[in-house]
Amino acid sequence: MKNKPIEHIINREETVIAIHGLYKSFGELNVLNGIDLRLYRGENIAVLGKSGSGKSVLIKIIAGLLKPDQGEVIVLGKQVDQLQGKEMDALRLHIGFSFQNSALYDSMNVYQNLAFPLTMNIKNLSRKQVDYAVEEALDAVGLKDKIKELPAELSGGQRKRIGIARTLILKPEIMLYDEPTAGLDPISCAEINALIIEVQQRYKTSSVIITHDLTCAKNTCDRIAMLIDGKFFKVGKFDEIFSSDNKQVKDFFTYNFI
Numbered sequence: 001m002k003n004k005p006i007e008h009i010i011n012r013e014e015t016v017i018a019i020h021g022l023y024k025s026f027g028e029l030n031v032l033n034g035i036d037l038r039l040y041r042g043e044n045i046a047v048l049g050k051s052g053s054g055k056s057v058l059i060k061i062i063a064g065l066l067k068p069d070q071g072e073v074i075v076l077g078k079q080v081d082q083l084q085g086k087e088m089d090a091l092r093l094h095i096g097f098s099f100q101n102s103a104l105y106d107s108m109n110v111y112q113n114l115a116f117p118l119t120m121n122i123k124n125l126s127r128k129q130v131d132y133a134v135e136e137a138l139d140a141v142g143l144k145d146k147i148k149e150l151p152a153e154l155s156g157g158q159r160k161r162i163g164i165a166r167t168l169i170l171k172p173e174i175m176l177y178d179e180p181t182a183g184l185d186p187i188s189c190a191e192i193n194a195l196i197i198e199v200q201q202r203y204k205t206s207s208v209i210i211t212h213d214l215t216c217a218k219n220t221c222d223r224i225a226m227l228i229d230g231k232f233f234k235v236g237k238f239d240e241i242f243s244s245d246n247k248q249v250k251d252f253f254t255y256n257f258i
């Protein structure tokens with residue numbers, strides 16, 4: 001597996017996601033209770049936290065799929081909580097969302113799954129341009145030979161990689177990964193972790209990676225954000241969080257290191 005990306009990829013002069021005082025509840029359930037976060041260009045941040053702690057809600061808010069109750073969420077200079085319609089659609093083109101279940105269309109083959117978001121969002125592309133874009137994205141995930149397969153013919157790890165290729169087709173600046181290694185065997189996990197770094201380097205993406213996989217967090221992310229009771233307990237280097245005395249942090253690390 002590739003090592004962590006070199007520091008110089010990160011540009012600390014440029015913030016791609018800035019979140020201030022973010023709150024989100026569903027009825028009586030307070031999920032996010034004052035989140036602050038800054039993601040620099042080129043950086044990968046892992047969001048860790050128990051099931052149900054609000055990780056998916058957080059990245060859905062970043063992607064503009066859910067509205068916050070309170071707070072400011074600025075993505076690539078745009079205040080997403082205020083954007084609507086076409087402006088939101090335009091921003092979304094720069095955000096790749098890798099869903100937990102890969103969300104591929106079962107009846108479409110790999111080529112069609114990848115071509116679909118491209119032709120939906122960019123009009124008047126020639127067949128040659130679409131073919132080239134599909135091949136480029138498949139090459140990035142190392143699955144050029146699967147172009148004609150149906151999702152059902154792929155392994156779980158391959159489906160994840162095709163799902164990631166589909167988000168890469170629009171050359172996003174930001175990648176949001178929701179549990180990219182969940183349910184995969186250790187070898188497929190390692191392949192996805194290597195791919196996350198490959199994507200960061202090849203596409204110069206900045207990413208938020210929700211994960212339970214501590215190897216993934218340690219090897220693919222520059223900083224870790226630990227979500228506890230709706231807030232980030234700390235955002236820092238893996239070792240800094242790992243060595244914390246906080247009981248909930250300790251429990252999280254103990255139960256996830258099996």
Ligand code: ADP
Pocket residue numbers: 026029031049050051052053054055056057058
């Ligand atoms: P996780 O950290 O496991 O990703 P989620 O962000 O999915 O957790 O969910 C956090 C909490 O918010 C959970 O209790 C979940 O049931 C609740 N929740 C998430 N989305 C909604 C929704 N659209 N409506 C009501 N409750 C929701």
Ligand code: MG
Pocket residue numbers: 055056057178
């Ligand atoms: Mg989730």
